[in-house]
Amino acid sequence: VLESDAALVARVVAADDRAAFELLVRRHQSPLRNFLRRLTREDVARADDLAQDTFIKAYRALGDFRGEASFRSWLYRIAYHGFLNDERARHAHAEFDEAVHSPATDGTARSDDLADIGRALARLTLRQQAVFDLHYRKGMAHGEIAAALDLPLGTVKSDLTRGQARLRELLDCPEPD
Amino acid sequence: MDTRDEKLEGLLRIVEPPIADDGFSEAILARLPPTRRLSARTARCLSLAAAACIGSLVTLVAGPPEILPLDLLPAALAEPDGMVATLLRAAALAALLTVPAAWLLYAEMVEHVPESAAAKKIARTR
Numbered sequence: 001v002l003e004s005d006a007a008l009v010a011r012v013v014a015a016d017d018r019a020a021f022e023l024l025v026r027r028h029q030s031p032l033r034n035f036l037r038r039l040t041r042e043d044v045a046r047a048d049d050l051a052q053d054t055f056i057k058a059y060r061a062l063g064d065f066r067g068e069a070s071f072r073s074w075l076y077r078i079a080y081h082g083f084l085n086d087e088r089a090r091h092a093h094a095e096f097d098e099a100v101h102s103p104a105t106d107g108t109a110r111s112d113d114l115a116d117i118g119r120a121l122a123r124l125t126l127r128q129q130a131v132f133d134l135h136y137r138k139g140m141a142h143g144e145i146a147a148a149l150d151l152p153l154g155t156v157k158s159d160l161t162r163g164q165a166r167l168r169e170l171l172d173c174p175e176p177d
Numbered sequence: 178m179d180t181r182d183e184k185l186e187g188l189l190r191i192v193e194p195p196i197a198d199d200g201f202s203e204a205i206l207a208r209l210p211p212t213r214r215l216s217a218r219t220a221r222c223l224s225l226a227a228a229a230c231i232g233s234l235v236t237l238v239a240g241p242p243e244i245l246p247l248d249l250l251p252a253a254l255a256e257p258d259g260m261v262a263t264l265l266r267a268a269a270l271a272a273l274l275t276v277p278a279a280w281l282l283y284a285e286m287v288e289h290v291p292e293s294a295a296a297k298k299i300a301r302t303r
Contacts, residue, residue, distance in 0.1 A: 016212050025205050030196040048201070055205045117188045136189040167185060 005071035012062055025055050028072065032079055035133050039083050039126060050086060054079040073140065073148035080130055080149050087126070120170040128163040131156055222282050229277040237270060 011020035036047035134140040146153045
């Protein structure tokens, strides 16, 4: 029987059960690393460093986890804030705003639909990319995304709507890299 | 929703390939801080030792004045002979505090010494 995240968290908090924490890491490592790889434009080493830091921070803060949101959205919240801090440090010389900033594209020429959408997604702002990833790839509901990214519900919905419109626009008339 | 939107929706929902763990979890576990909780036995030992110390201290302070004549302490320290006597008395008091704590710790440890493999073998042969 698969033990729920909440039950595993309770074991870690009550008895510092490392085996329970390992199960949580194994369960969430792949989607979390995929999420961070997307945000870091497939910078695998950086994404994995951020993912490791996320789990370590989560372990240290588990005692403060109140269970108001799901463990998954709480984990993504730590990951997203860690990523934003890292991104800010990299753009320390310039004004940084995740709501308007989009990372540089890699310029790789790809022709199939998947590559086109990947390239179009990379044109969205970092926040929109995070919202899209959590909604479409992780299957999170709007409320869960709002909790994970620490955003108002309305912002999540508008990011999805505006992001979809932008994607359509980009797929119809792709911009040069 | 037109076909173009359906196609876009389908492409966005494509399941991402899982990333193999390949030592990722082990690396995280290795970076975790040392176990933060005391074992039940250690906690019990420390509680017993603390209780013994507190008990001894309360007895000394609240017990009969002959045990610890605090009012005579300044006068005793002022004289060279008195200082030696006071230091000896302090050492005796420290021993009085530590002996019960040490005894409790020792008793607790002896009670929980794991049975050695040799002892188990002997027990089986009997």
